Amino acid sequence: MKLTCSRNHLMDAISTVQRAVATRSANPVLDGILLKADQELVLTGYDNETGIEYRMEADISQKGGLVVPARVLSEVVRKLSDNHVYLAIKDDTVLVVESGKSVFNIRGYAADKYPEIQFVEEDAKISLKQSTLRQMINQTIFAVSTDQSRPILMGLNLICENDTLTIVALDGFRLAVRKETIPGLDMNVNIIIPAKAMSEISRIMSDTDEEVIISPSHNYIIFNKGNVKVVTRLIRGEFLNYKSIIPRDANTSLMISPEVLYAAVARASIMIDTEDRRFPVVFQTPDADTLTIESKTDIGTAREEIPIALSGDKIEIDFNPRFFMEALREVSDDQVILTFSGNLQPCSIKPESGEHFYYMILPLRR
Amino acid sequence: MKLTCSRNHLMDAISTVQRAVATRSANPVLDGILLKADQELVLTGYDNETGIEYRMEADISQKGGLVVPARVLSEVVRKLSDNHVYLAIKDDTVLVVESGKSVFNIRGYAADKYPEIQFVEEDAKISLKQSTLRQMINQTIFAVSTDQSRPILMGLNLICENDTLTIVALDGFRLAVRKETIPGLDMNVNIIIPAKAMSEISRIMSDTDEEVIISPSHNYIIFNKGNVKVVTRLIRGEFLNYKSIIPRDANTSLMISPEVLYAAVARASIMIDTEDRRFPVVFQTPDADTLTIESKTDIGTAREEIPIALSGDKIEIDFNPRFFMEALREVSDDQVILTFSGNLQPCSIKPESGEHFYYMILPLRR
Numbered sequence: 001m002k003l004t005c006s007r008n009h010l011m012d013a014i015s016t017v018q019r020a021v022a023t024r025s026a027n028p029v030l031d032g033i034l035l036k037a038d039q040e041l042v043l044t045g046y047d048n049e050t051g052i053e054y055r056m057e058a059d060i061s062q063k064g065g066l067v068v069p070a071r072v073l074s075e076v077v078r079k080l081s082d083n084h085v086y087l088a089i090k091d092d093t094v095l096v097v098e099s100g101k102s103v104f105n106i107r108g109y110a111a112d113k114y115p116e117i118q119f120v121e122e123d124a125k126i127s128l129k130q131s132t133l134r135q136m137i138n139q140t141i142f143a144v145s146t147d148q149s150r151p152i153l154m155g156l157n158l159i160c161e162n163d164t165l166t167i168v169a170l171d172g173f174r175l176a177v178r179k180e181t182i183p184g185l186d187m188n189v190n191i192i193i194p195a196k197a198m199s200e201i202s203r204i205m206s207d208t209d210e211e212v213i214i215s216p217s218h219n220y221i222i223f224n225k226g227n228v229k230v231v232t233r234l235i236r237g238e239f240l241n242y243k244s245i246i247p248r249d250a251n252t253s254l255m256i257s258p259e260v261l262y263a264a265v266a267r268a269s270i271m272i273d274t275e276d277r278r279f280p281v282v283f284q285t286p287d288a289d290t291l292t293i294e295s296k297t298d299i300g301t302a303r304e305e306i307p308i309a310l311s312g313d314k315i316e317i318d319f320n321p322r323f324f325m326e327a328l329r330e331v332s333d334d335q336v337i338l339t340f341s342g343n344l345q346p347c348s349i350k351p352e353s354g355e356h357f358y359y360m361i362l363p364l365r366r
Numbered sequence: 367m368k369l370t371c372s373r374n375h376l377m378d379a380i381s382t383v384q385r386a387v388a389t390r391s392a393n394p395v396l397d398g399i400l401l402k403a404d405q406e407l408v409l410t411g412y413d414n415e416t417g418i419e420y421r422m423e424a425d426i427s428q429k430g431g432l433v434v435p436a437r438v439l440s441e442v443v444r445k446l447s448d449n450h451v452y453l454a455i456k457d458d459t460v461l462v463v464e465s466g467k468s469v470f471n472i473r474g475y476a477a478d479k480y481p482e483i484q485f486v487e488e489d490a491k492i493s494l495k496q497s498t499l500r501q502m503i504n505q506t507i508f509a510v511s512t513d514q515s516r517p518i519l520m521g522l523n524l525i526c527e528n529d530t531l532t533i534v535a536l537d538g539f540r541l542a543v544r545k546e547t548i549p550g551l552d553m554n555v556n557i558i559i560p561a562k563a564m565s566e567i568s569r570i571m572s573d574t575d576e577e578v579i580i581s582p583s584h585n586y587i588i589f590n591k592g593n594v595k596v597v598t599r600l601i602r603g604e605f606l607n608y609k610s611i612i613p614r615d616a617n618t619s620l621m622i623s624p625e626v627l628y629a630a631v632a633r634a635s636i637m638i639d640t641e642d643r644r645f646p647v648v649f650q651t652p653d654a655d656t657l658t659i660e661s662k663t664d665i666g667t668a669r670e671e672i673p674i675a676l677s678g679d680k681i682e683i684d685f686n687p688r689f690f691m692e693a694l695r696e697v698s699d700d701q702v703i704l705t706f707s708g709n710l711q712p713c714s715i716k717p718e719s720g721e722h723f724y725y726m727i728l729p730l731r732r
Contacts, residue, residue, distance in 0.1 A: 069665070072636060072637070072665055072666065075636045076633070076636055076668075079629065079632055079633045079636065080633075081629055094666070101670055101671045101672065102630070102633055102668065102669070102670045103667075103668070103669045103670070104633075104636075104637075104666060104667065104668045104669075105666045105667040105668075106665070106666040107664070107665060107666050263445065263447055264468070266445055267442070267445045267446075267468055267470075270438060270441045270442055270445065270470075271438070271470075298473070299435070299438055299472070299473060300438065300460070300470060300471045300472040300473050301469075301470065301471040302442075302468065302469070302470045302471075303468070303469045303470075304467055304468045304469070305467045306467065
């Protein structure tokens, strides 16, 4: 391998594929980035679950490839002061990096030590804006379970029903659903993608209108944004059908600004020591015009009144404030509807119009 | 106590005095901030070594005081959405905070549980720009020892000789000296101030031309910037006379850009695993026009050539790269002079003209 390329472009490639690089894995080759020069320079990172491939332009005078430790390569390229970089292989497993008056030799591994990763896309594809996919992930992923004993709930459920793409997360205490209509989509898919991979995919998606092509397969899924492809294994099993747990009827409903409610719950949660989950924040409607958010602990008390227009029964319910804050933080709508079905039943959070998101939060038992 | 004040001003006061608040101290009162309302609202934080007092305007309708946990008070005030805050004391030890539609009760302690801290200034005073003091601290404090068995070296040595203020730090491997001429100053002082306190003082100093008045006493020192006073105990003992360890003669000298040298040393240090101090960065002059910066480890090699004009003997010396990086990072001069007295002797870093700073770095033994 002998080539020259842009330092800034190479840095972007390294930062991107590094998201999938294992750290301190049993196989030291996976702590590395695979560099392959053929028609283009291709960088790959992989952690046995998720692989990221980044293709970039380079002026290649000799083909070849090797694996180099990701941390060292990343630090070397980040600290170069010249945008012109020369890369070459010496003694089969040493990467030579030259730029300005600097010369580095980084010890690596032969390319054939690196696992073969398949980036083969199926015919069935979902195409949507990268910014939309990013938003769909961010608006659901916080509700994913961290309980290792329930591996299915550590994933995001991706559902295609006709022209609707839905992402669902739940952890036994709350549910997050985000829907998007994709004109022209006609597919039936129901798969579970590891949350860790989805979190990296969200970060790799740009904030622009550029498209990402999603190609689900039997046991893996590929996200293709042109020069970058991400492949990740799927979680086997069947996800809980979220529709079966949504309360059918509501006795109480009120409209509120998610920003105002977030701030009130955040203030009330100050009194709740983060290490102690026993203490709830209490939602109460003393009259039809007022919602109070209240907490009482050994540290002190917080109480706040929010003017509302209540329809239906009064409520007095204990909640874990974090569940509200994590959901409300991701809502960009001006107003949301809260509905309740009684003091021991969950709270639903819905948009004022449409059904692009749905959150459900279980109360704490007194 | 009953008063109203500005949320933003109160937040600034809390953030400032919180720098001196102990965390999880044996005495829970010291985890708190003392609030006292008399002519002004005065906030105090103290950790048995350093005390910070912040005086602010408030519309006080009833005098009084108490101590409240710093973390809770800080979070409550930070999260208020209205700039108008009402503070009052309830049941002697509970602070009531009201703002907008929010009401908080924070459990605290009676003011008389808080230690008495003396902010009494002596007649002898040093006056200089806050931005200058901040720079003098930042340009020396990195060389302070972290070795608990040598408590004297865990402080900064502050020396007044006639009209010159000098701050010195050293840890047995390197020396940092920063001098400033203060017109009109005529004082002889030689004291040792704990580095932790100096680090907080640096952060409290503004970046403007406003003055700070330093008032050293027998066993404490006060820094007064008007509405904020910091008092800290001194470290007892005698600091090493730094002049006695500065090499008298140099055999080698060269001029270099501190920015260029910093970048080269930073790049060479990538190959040195941070947990392994055995590996040096080698400074070498293969000819009179070139300085090479080089490292070789199991990870790989880095080598860089910097064009220079050498006077005197050639050198080949091993250094700990961190010591160079920490010193060079703080130098804003365009060029510095490096001098050497042989391959087993320290390197001196001096300004091109003047003597406002002086750094000395010992070589690593081969």
